[in-house]
Amino acid sequence: MRVRVLPRETAAAVITSAVSAMGWAVAVAVILMTVPVLIETLAQRGRLDDLPVTLILLGAVLGGVAAVAIRPRRWVVLLYLGLGGLATMGYQVILLSGDPGIVDTSPYLVNRPSLALVLVGIPASRALVGIAWTGLGFVVAGVVGVGSFALADVPFQPGLGPVMVLALTAVVYLTLAAIQARIRARVPNFDELEAETRALAHGEDLSRRTTAIVHDTLLNDLAVVMNSPDRLDERARERLLADLDTLRGADWITASADAVVSPAEDAGIRNELARIASEFQWRGVSLHITGAGPATYIVTTAVADAMLAAVRASLENVARHSGATVAEVELISDDQHVTIMVTDRGKGFDPAAVPSDRLGLRSSVAERMAAVGGSARVWSAPGEGTSVIISAPISQGVGP
Known part of the structure; x- marks a missing residue:
């Protein structure tokens, strides 16, 4: 009996693409986990009036992630980075306006949507391509952060979240590429x-x-x-x-x-x-x-x-x-x-x-x-x- 196997390069591309796709699930989890923290924080600070708008903006970011997952095309990802970046900027401006101290007590709450921008890329068949898309998301998140703090007239305080996500993603991609190269040297090319x-x-x-x-x-x-x-x-x-x-x-x-x-x-x-x-x-x-x-x-x-x-x-x-x-x-x-x-x-x-x-x-x-x-x-x-x-x-x- 003959067992059909994927060509070696195709199998490697599928595995690498799976790493990119994992970012979608993590991005969705980040947005969903932000909601209860947002409700609790705004309630403690007496700002429940801002809750509906911030939830709508988080919903827009979540919808963009879903769109990329359903149709993983370059133009969809680029559109998400643009519209998701605007939604993230609006979310951060609302939190910072009139309450600059929130960035000192809850910096992670302000930066949560930015993590979703860094995590969502396009399924990549090569490690360097995946790192490049993640890097583009990181740049968009950085521009959004600078713009949000400027519009809210608050001194810019970059969070470590986007940097850590970028570094972790790069390590995962490079580790996977190294493993594939090692296996490629040991396993024969079945084709x-x-x-x-x-x-x-x-x-x-x-x-x-x-x-x-x-x-x-x-x-x-x-x-x-x-x-x-x-x-x-x-x-x-x-x-x-x-x-x-x-x-x-x-x-x-x-x-x-x-x-x-x-x-x-x-x-x-x-x-x-x-x-x-x-x-x-x-x-x-x-x-x-x-x-x-x-x-x-x-x-x-x-x-x-x-x-x-x-x-x-x-x-x-x-x-x-x-x-x-x-x-x-x-x-x-x-x-x-x-x-x-x-x-x-x-x-x-x-x-x-x-x-x-x-x-x-x-x-x-x-x-x-x-x-x-x-x-x-x-x-x-x-x-x-x-x-x-x-x-x-x-x-x-x-x-x-």
Whole structure:
């Protein structure tokens, strides 16, 4: 089972963006926690008349935070910093006007909305971008503070809250960036690893197909030439020319098990087998073709080509090595598989004794069928003939 994972850079961007998004929740909490403190402070100082307006201004700041959370776009953040800055300035001017002492007894109450300006940025995919947006919020909060104290005609007393928020946010971003860099150095890039794995698999598949096509064409043609009289007859020349066209073409290179699904009827495969039978007839091997099963089924083009090529390779072994002059080819199909069995009563061989460097049935039949999701099994023994069973899945049964 394959587990899908995010690309490494995408995963890092998602985590970094989550840090920015956490600022929204903290900003909302800051505003909500300000409300009870504001009510208590204004009540103690006998200023409950200022409560409705200050609550409305805090509500405007809170609404801006919600807007950024719902639609985190740059223009929304910039609009929030502008309108939220004006609401914060109005809030601070109301608290400071006529009561300058509030900044000495409750400085945190005056600076609370400014913290929300610093905390709300845009989800950033990189640490430096997140720090830059937080820094912009800090600048806006500073300008708002200076303007508020000036309008209230109160000496400016900057609070430490915005500075602490900026410093804490920068530390979080930089720490996260350092952790990601360390992990990136230790954990492999799965995208690159998967690409390399695909390239290796493609190379191995190309190697298998090259080996099979060389065995089916070049080596068999050399055998025909060596065993022919001084002059090649017309059929031998036609076969050699056809194999040269196959080698020159690129279809066998680009073929794959993912080829387009095409209908393959029992009669159609029988026709191809009949052509193969005609080809081997003049080489001294007579084929008896029989079979049973549904009349129509669907397989991929790659499966059909692989099965017919595997049959041809099996018959090449009959013609070259078995000494038999007759071979049986039986075509069988059911709801799930189509199977072709090639049998001869020749001299046979010991499959375990075949050297590993021999191409033969291993590359031309077994590996070829495995590449398209099928299988091939060989039974043989000295003096007992040889049977090759070639099987592949049916994509869809069409009916009798």
